[in-house]
Amino acid sequence: MTGSNFVVGPGCGQSQPERDLDPPERYNAAGECLEAYYDLTCWTLVQQDAGFVHQHAVDAYAAQHVGERMRPITAVFALxxxxxxxxxxxxxxQVQLVHMKIGRRRDWPRLEPPKDRGELTVMDILLAATDAxxxxxxxxxxxxxxxxxxxRHRWVRETTEKVQ
Ligand SMILES: [Zn+2]
Structure with a gap:
C-alpha cells in the first residue's frame, strides 16, 4: 500500500481509506465508517419498500457502534x-411500530457492548452488486x-415481551 493510509474504525472494525474525518458524536465509529453508513441509508431509503428495510440498517449500525456517547435508549431500541x-x-x-409504542419509556439501562460485533459491516452491503x-x-x-x-439476548427478549 503506497500513498494511502487506512483507518480501522472502532465498533465494526472495518478498515477504510483515511480521509481525516471527525469521529461522529454519538456512534463509537470512525467518521469514514459513518460516511459509508450514510451511503447505505441512501440506498435503503430509495427502496421505498413496504417492509422498510431501512429500519434494519439503522438498528444494526447502532448496535454495532454502541459506545459511551450513545444514549442508552438508542442501544436498547436497536437490540x-x-x-x-x-x-x-x-x-x-413492524419494528418501527414497536419502537413507537415503547418510545415514551426513559429509564433504560446502559448496555455494555460485546468486544466482538460480528464479522459483517456496512461495506459488505455496499459492495453487493444488485438490490437483491x-x-x-x-x-x-x-x-x-x-x-x-x-x-444480552435473554434480557432483550424478556424486555421486549414486557414493554410491548
Ligand atoms: Zn464502523
Missing part, C-alpha cells in the same frame, strides 16, 4: 429491533450483529 427482525421475522415497518444481493447482505449483517450480542 429490540434486531431481536424482532432476526428471531421473530418482523419487517422493518444488497438486501440479502443487509439481513445477514443484521443477524450477525444480533448474534454478537449473545450475552
Amino acid at each position: 429490540i429491533g434486531l431481536y424482532l427482525a432476526v428471531e421473530r421475522g418482523y419487517t422493518g415497518r 444481493k444488497k438486501e440479502e447482505a443487509l439481513m445477514r449483517w443484521t443477524a450477525a450483529v444480533w448474534e454478537a450480542w449473545e450475552d
Whole structure:
C-alpha cells in the first residue's frame, strides 16, 4: 500500500481509506465508517419498500457502534429491533411500530457492548452488486450483529415481551 493510509474504525472494525474525518458524536465509529453508513441509508431509503428495510440498517449500525456517547435508549431500541427482525421475522415497518409504542419509556439501562460485533459491516452491503444481493447482505449483517450480542439476548427478549 503506497500513498494511502487506512483507518480501522472502532465498533465494526472495518478498515477504510483515511480521509481525516471527525469521529461522529454519538456512534463509537470512525467518521469514514459513518460516511459509508450514510451511503447505505441512501440506498435503503430509495427502496421505498413496504417492509422498510431501512429500519434494519439503522438498528444494526447502532448496535454495532454502541459506545459511551450513545444514549442508552438508542442501544436498547436497536437490540429490540434486531431481536424482532432476526428471531421473530418482523419487517422493518413492524419494528418501527414497536419502537413507537415503547418510545415514551426513559429509564433504560446502559448496555455494555460485546468486544466482538460480528464479522459483517456496512461495506459488505455496499459492495453487493444488485438490490437483491444488497438486501440479502443487509439481513445477514443484521443477524450477525444480533448474534454478537449473545450475552444480552435473554434480557432483550424478556424486555421486549414486557414493554410491548
Ligand atoms: Zn464502523
